[in-house]
Amino acid sequence: MDRREIAALLAYIGRLDPRTIRTDQGEARDQLAQWHELLDDDMPMATPHGWDARAAALRHVQVSPYPILPADIARPWKSYRRDRLSRHTDPTPSVAPDDQAAWTAELVGARRAVATGAAQPAQARAITSGRDGVDPRLEARLREIGSCIPPAARAALAPYRPARAAREAAIVQGKPDALSVRCEWCLAQPGEPCRRRRIGPDGGARGTAPLATPHPGRLDLAASQQAQQPEQARQPATA
Known part of the structure; x- marks a missing residue:
């Protein structure tokens, strides 16, 4: 989040918990600098895949009697990242495997997109069985030759x-x-x-x-x- 987004988040938190409001201009500036320093730069305000910093702040205010701290936003964000990466299976990059730099860059970019909520985790395809899992072209070929072995x-x-x-x-x-x-x-x-x-x-x-x-x-x-x-x-x- 940039400084403008953090300022908007602090204004939202102030409406939920007036104890966090800083009326002095210097204190408000220091609070904004502190939150900007402690929160990850790649943390978005919200993603289309389940993350919202305001929702994390709301949950903290609902269950905790203590004023919210930057760690109370960073902790669920890191948990969100770990959960998404644990469910992600690296797809095969589209570049040539001989180009090691491009291969690595595409893998890193895909993981970063998944971790930051910009893309959904890519899961390994399950092994299918039964009639629904038979490729029609393979089925036609088996009917033609009568066996999977020519x-x-x-x-x-x-x-x-x-x-x-x-x-x-x-x-x-x-x-x-x-x-x-x-x-x-x-x-x-x-x-x-x-x-x-x-x-x-x-x-x-x-x-x-x-x-x-x-x-x-x-x-x-x-x-x-x-x-x-x-x-x-x-x-x-x-x-």
């Missing part, structure tokens, strides 16, 4: 993930999805490939190498569960 990439990856490739091939052929159930032999959980399970002399399991094909018992269990489902409820599992 067929050429899926074929190139098949030698490096044999269990998934076998699962996808079985689903395409209409066979039951063995990985949708728990394997009773190797105890692999749904979605996990079966593992080679060898029993040692002490009864403990030996060897846990993943298998490209599921155990026969797991296939039988998946087939039996598929046969129990109604025809209209059968949906191919997502690979």
Whole structure:
């Protein structure tokens, strides 16, 4: 605030609390100089985003029996600044990142605007889920190719993930999805490939190498569960 704004604030406070009024011209000048010295230069009289120095003065007069001091305005102002900066996430500057000076200047300017109430805090975008969060262009592309992995990439990856490739091939052929159930032999959980399970002399399991094909018992269990489902409820599992 400049000296004119501080003078207007002191006149407003004087109407609320006559004890703060200085009738002597010299005392009034000293009071104005003191307040101007103790209040931040970047403190505005009011902002469109929730700060008003007159409201802070009014709250103090309403709850405190003591005459107001500059600290009673500066304290809520600093709290206002901290709250806004704590809710602010720096957006990516529009300048080239190679220009370090311009990059830093834009970040500092954005933070100063948020702290002084000239701009609203920029918050990080939340992760969306569900149908409302799907980009229509992405949805159209998925309908076009049928999967988020293009067929050429899926074929190139098949030698490096044999269990998934076998699962996808079985689903395409209409066979039951063995990985949708728990394997009773190797105890692999749904979605996990079966593992080679060898029993040692002490009864403990030996060897846990993943298998490209599921155990026969797991296939039988998946087939039996598929046969129990109604025809209209059968949906191919997502690979």
